[in-house]
Amino acid sequence: MTHTDPYLALSAATGRFSYGAPRAVTLASDASRALFLRSTGSTDPVERLWLYDLATGREQLVADPLVIAPERTGDASALPPLERRLRERIRLWAPGIGSFAATGDLAQAVFALDGRIFRCDTATGTSTELPVVAPAFDPRPNADGSVVAYVADGALHLTPGGRVSPEDGALWGVAEFAAQEELGRLRGHWWAPDGTALLAARVDESALPLRHFADPAHPELAPESFAYPQAGGPNADVQLWVLRPGGASTRLVWDTELFPYVMAAGWEGDGEILLTVADRLQQNVLLLTADPATGGTRELSRTEDEFWVDPLPGTPLRLADGRVLTSSDTPAARGVALDGKILTDERLQVRRVVGPWRDGRLLIEAGDGDPADQHVFLLDPNTGALEKLTEGAGVHGVAAHAEDVLLLTSASLDGIRRELRTAAGSTDFPDLAAELPYRPRPQLARVTDLGLPTAVLYPRGHRGGSKLPVLLDVYGGPGFQVIANEPRRWQLKQWWADQGFAVVTVDNRGTPFVSPDFTRAIFRRFSQVAIDDQVAALQALGAVHPDLDLERVGVRGWSYGGYFAALAVLRRPDVFHAASAGAPPTDFRLYDTAYTERYLGLPQENPEGYAADCLIDDAPALTRPLLLIHGLADDNVHPSHTLLLSEALTRAGRAHSVLPLPGTSHMLPDGGLERVAEQELEFLRRELGATPSL
Template sequence: MSFPRQQARTQRFTIGVPRSFEVSPDGRRVAFLRGRDGIDTATCLWVHEVEGGAERVVADPRALGADDENLPPEERARRERLRESGGGIVSYTVDRAFTRAVFTLSGRLFYVDLVGDHVEPRELPATAPVVDPRISPAGDRVAYVSGGALRVIDIADAEPDHGDRVLVSPDGENVTWGLADFVAAEEMGRYRGFWWAPDGSALLAARVDESPVTRWYVDDPAAPEQEPTTLRYPAAGTDNSEVRLAVLTVASSGDFARAGAPDPVWVEWDREALPYLATAGWTGGPDGSPTVIFTAQSRDQRTLTLFGADPVTGLAMETRTETDDVWVELMPGVPAHTDKGELVWIGREGGTGERRVFVGDRAIGPADVYVRGVVDVDGDRVLYSGSPAGDPGDISLWLADLGTGLTAPIELPGHGCSKSADAGAHSGLRSGRLRGDTLVAQHRSMDFPGVRTLVLRNASTETRRTHADIESFAETPELPEPRVEFWRAGERGIPCALVLPSWYREDLRPLPVLMAPYGGPHAQRVLNARGAFLSAQWYAEQGFAVLIADGRGTPGIGVEWEQEIHLDLATGVLEDQVTALRDAAERFGFLDTSRVGVHGWSFGGYLSALAVLRRPDVFHAAVAGAPVVDWRLYDTHYTERYLGLPQDDPGVYERSSLLEDAAKLERPLMLIHGLSDDNVVFAHTQRMSSALLAAGRGHTVLPLSGVTHSPSDPTVAENLMLLQVEFLKDALRGEG
C-alpha cells in the first residue's frame, strides 16, 4: 500500500491512538477513547485498570447502531471546529466519582456505568437530536442541547420520559442556548456553551444571538439540486454574535412539573467593552459556595478580565485584568483553582516579560521555560507544559507541588531508546490528566514512531514511581525512518528542519528544494517528534529536500517573537522563509536553489502563494491549499488580533492581501480548495483566480467537491498528495 493511501485511511495515523483521558479520583482507573485497530473509525470508550493493566471496552458504537452519516448539523459544526474527523464516540463526560459516563451517537443519548465487569450502555429517551451531553457531578442527570434549547434529563427511570425537560428555549430565530459561538470554537478554544455547578444545583449557560452576524452561503456546484448551506460568518470588521451568560436552577423533575422552568439569573458585565466570552465555569465545591467564573476580552484583544459572579444575584466582580499594547494571548487551562481556592493563571511577568504560571500572585517554576498551558490542577499540584529555553521543539510536562514548593519536569520512563526519554514532544497540553497521584501523559519523540501513552503512579515522587503503557493500535507508517537535520537559521535563530530522502548521497545530483511551511500564528511544525515529518519524508522520497521553517509568529520561542507579525502578516513571515532557505543552502551544499517549490495549507497556503507572487526570484512553483487570500474575508477574532479593524487602517489589510499581487505572478501556481469550506471559504480562491485571470496570468485551480477545510475522504486525500508531486515536478523540471 502506498504511503498516501495509508496516511489517508488512518487519518494521519491518529486512528487507534488513545485519547480524551479521564482519571478516577483515587487514580486507579483511566477512561479513554480508542478504535479497535489502526483503521477502525468506530471509536470505542475504554476503561484501563491501573493496577494490573487490564482494559475493557465499556461502549462500542457498532453494538449500539451508530451511524456517523446521520449527525445533526450542530454536531457536524462542532466537529468541524474541533477538526474531529473520527467517528463513533468522539467525546464523553464522566461524573465526579467516576461511576458513569455519557455520550451521544447519531444524535441519540447514552449512558454507561463504569463500575462492574459486565455493564451495557443504555439509551435515554432524550429529545433528538442530542448535542454535547454532559453528566452532572453527582451522576444523576444529563444536560444537553437540542434544537437550540438547553434540556435536562434524569438517569433514574422513575418516570417513562426520565423527566426530560427544557430549562430554557430560544427566544428568537437566530438564538441558541448552550452552544459555543463560531469565533469561540474556531479561535478561542472554547467548544462548550454550558457548565454544571460543582454541587449540581444549577447550570451556567451561554445565550448566543447570531442575528447581527452577516449571512453567508456555502454552495457546492457539483450538487445543483441542493440548497446552499447558510451560515453566519463574522468576517473581519463586521458584527459578532451577541453572547450573554445566565445561571439556570436545575430543579427535580417533580418540582419542575409543579413550578415550571425558573427564570434565568443573568450574569452582567460590560459587554460593550468586553464582548468576547473566552472561558466560563465554576469554582468551589459541594462543601463550599459555588461561584461563577469567566473571562471576557475586548474587541481589540488588548484587555482580558477575569470575573467572579454570585450565581444568586448575577453580580459580577473583576478579579484580575491582563493588558497588552499588542494583544493578550488566551492561554489553555486557565483560569483554574487549587483546593485552597488560589487562582492558577498564566500572565506576562511584570506585565511585559515572558509568560509565567502564577498561583495567586507568585510565579512558579523556572523563569526560562516557555509556558504553553496549564494541563491540570489536582489539589495543590499544578501540571503545566512548556519548552526549555533555546529548544522550542521539545515540549515537556512540569509538575509544581505547592505543598513542598518544588517544581520539576516529569521524567518519563525510557522506551528502549538510545537518547534521553525526556527529550521529545510530551503532548500533555490537551490530553494530560493528574488525579490521585496518577498521571496520564503522552510522549512523542524522534526515537520511536507514533505516540506513547504512559500511566504513572506516584507521579509526584521519583523513588516510588511506577508506570504502565496504554497501547496504541495505530498503524506504523510504511516509510523509511525520517532523515531530519535540525538547526536554528540566521541571526534570528529560526527553527528549521531539513528532511532528506533515505536513499540520497551527497555525491549525487543536487536536490530540488520543497519548502513546507505553516509559518503563521498558533502552529508549530519543527518539533522533536517523528510523526511531525511523515508527509515531509514521503515528499523527500520523491526526490526533494524538504525544508520546514517556523518563522516569526509561530509559538515556542517568546512573546516578542509571536507579536512581530502585528499589523503585517506578510513581510516578516516571508522574509524568514527566504532566510531559512539561504541558510540551509550555505550549510548543505547539495541543495539546488534554482529549483525551489513551496506548498502549504490554510495559512501555509497563503504563505505559499505569497512566496511565488512576491519573491519569484527565490521560489519557482507553489501549491496553495485553502489559502486565506483576502483577510477581509476571514473571521474577526483571528484577523483583528493581528491586523486590527479594516475600517481603521485599510492599508494594513491591503499589504497582507494576495489580490494586490495577482498581476505579478510569473511562476506556476496551483490553488486547491474545498467547496464546502466554512472556515476559509472558497470565495478566497475564487477571487484570487478571478484576479489572476483579469491580469492574464495562467494558473491552476483544483476545486474539491463536498470537502470542508481539511479533506477527510481517503481517496481524495491520497490523490491530492500525488497530484501535488506531479505538479511540482513538472513545474520545476524546466528550472535550473
C-alpha cells in the same frame, strides 16, 4: 480512490496513523479507573468507549456504536449540524462516539450518536437510549447521572424534564464559532455541583452575515448557511445565564460591550461561578467571580498586553488559597505569575498550565531551551522551584492526571509512548495505532541572527553531491509550530523528500514557542515578516547545504501555509518558482474576527495592514506556476478566498490551475489529504523536475 503509493495508502487507511490511539482519557475521582475513546485497531476508524482498570491493567469495551446504532454510524450527514461543525472545529473526522461526559466516579457516561443520546452503565457495558425531542448534541449528566442536559434545535433541554432555556430565538447551551475555532472554548453549558441549576451560554447571531455553501457536484441539494463573524463586523452576542428548572433564571452581569469574548466558564462550588472574558482585540483578559443567585460579578485578576494577550491554556487559574495564577510574558520568555509576582525564569517558555497535582504544586508543560522540545514540570507556587518529570528530546505532555496518577504522552523522533505513572510504578497505556513506517531524521538548525528554527529532510539514501530541487513545506502562521521533535509531523515530509526533493521547513517570526518577541513581530501585518524570514532562512541553509538547488524552489502549504505559498510566488518570483496553495485565506478582511483582529486589529483602524496582506491585487504580478486547491465545503476558510484570487488572475490574463474539492472541508478527511498530495506531486514534479529516489 485507491492509492498506488504504499505510504499514501497506509496513511489513508490508518487515519494518518491516528486510528487505534486512545484519546479523551478521563480518570475517575479516586483515580482507580479511566474512560477513553479508541477504535479497535489501526485500520478501524470507528471510535468506541472503553473502561480501563488501573490496578489490573484490564480494559473493557463498554459502548460500541456498531452494536448500539449500526444503521447510520459513519454517515456524517446523520450528524446534527451543531455536532458536525464542532467536529470540524476540533478537526475530528473519525466516525463513532465523538465525545462523552461522565459522572465523577465514571459509573455512568453519556454520549450522542447521530442525534440520539445514550446513557452507559460502565460496570455492565449496557447502553440505554434516552428520550430526546429532536436530533441532540452535547449531552452532559448531573453529578449523580439522574438527569442529562443536551442541546436540540438550538435549545437546552433536560431528560427527564424537557426544555429549560427560554424560547427567544437565540441559541442556548452551545459555544459560538469564534469560541470554538479561536478561543479554545468548546462547550456552552455546565451543571452546578448539586444538580439544581445550569450555567448556560445564550448566543444571538442575528447580526452576523451568513456564509452559504452549495455542492456543485450535487445541484439537487439545497445550500447550507451559517452565521460567520467577519473581521471588522459584528460578533455574536454572548451572555451567560443560570437556569433553574422550574425556577427563576439569572443573567451574569459584566460589561459585554467592552469584554465580548467568553474564553472560559464553570462552577467553583454551588455558590460561585468563575469566568474568563476578553476585550475584542484581546489586549485585556479578566478573571471574574460571579454570584449565581444575583448575577453580580467581581474582577479577580486582569492580564494586559500592548500587543495581545497570547492565550496560555490553563490560565488564569485561581488556586485553593485564593491566589490567582496568570500568564506573564517578558520579551524573552512566556512565564506565569502569582498575584502579579513572576514565578518562572527566562529559561522557560510555558505552553500550558495543566493544573494542581502533588502537594499543591502545579503541573505545567514548557520548553526549557530548544523550542523543538517540550517537557512536563512540577512548579511550586510558593517558591518557584521546578521538578522536571520527563527526559530526552521530544514533545512530552499530560493527557490526564488525578491524585497520584499521571498519564504522559511522550513523542520523540524514535516513536510515541503513552506512559501511565502510578504509586505502583509505570506502565504503557493501551495504544493500538499503527507503527510509523519510518523514522525521519530532519536536520534541525537555528539560522540567521534571528535564530529561525529550520529543518532539512533529504530523500532516504541520499549520499550528497547532487543538486536537488527544494520544496519549502510551510505553515508560518501564528498559533502553530512545525519544527518539533515529534515524529508524526515528519512522516509526510519524508514522503515528499523521497519523491526527489530536499524538503525545507522554517518557523518564521510570528510562530509560537521561541519567545514573545519572536511571536509578536507580526503585530498589525502578517506578510512582510513571513516572506523576509523564509527567504533569509533559505539563503542561510543554501550556504551550508550545497545540495539545495536554490534555482528550483517550490513551496506548498495549507490554510495559512497556503496563503504563504501563494504570497511567495506573487511577491518573490525571484526566489520561488512554483507554488501549491491549499485553502489560502487570500483576503483577511473576509476571515473571522477573533483570529484576525488579535494580530491585525480592526480593518477600520488598520486598513493599510489588511491591504498589504491581501493577495487579490497582486494577481497581475504572477509569473510562476500556481496551483490553487480548496474544499468547497470549507466553513473555516470559505472557498470564496480561492475563487476571488482565481477570478483576479483570470482578469489579469495570468495562467494558473485550480483544483476544487466538492464536499470537502478544511481538514481533508477520509483520505482527502493523500489524494491531494498525489495531485500536488504531479504539479510540482512537472514544474521543478524532481525524480523519485526510491
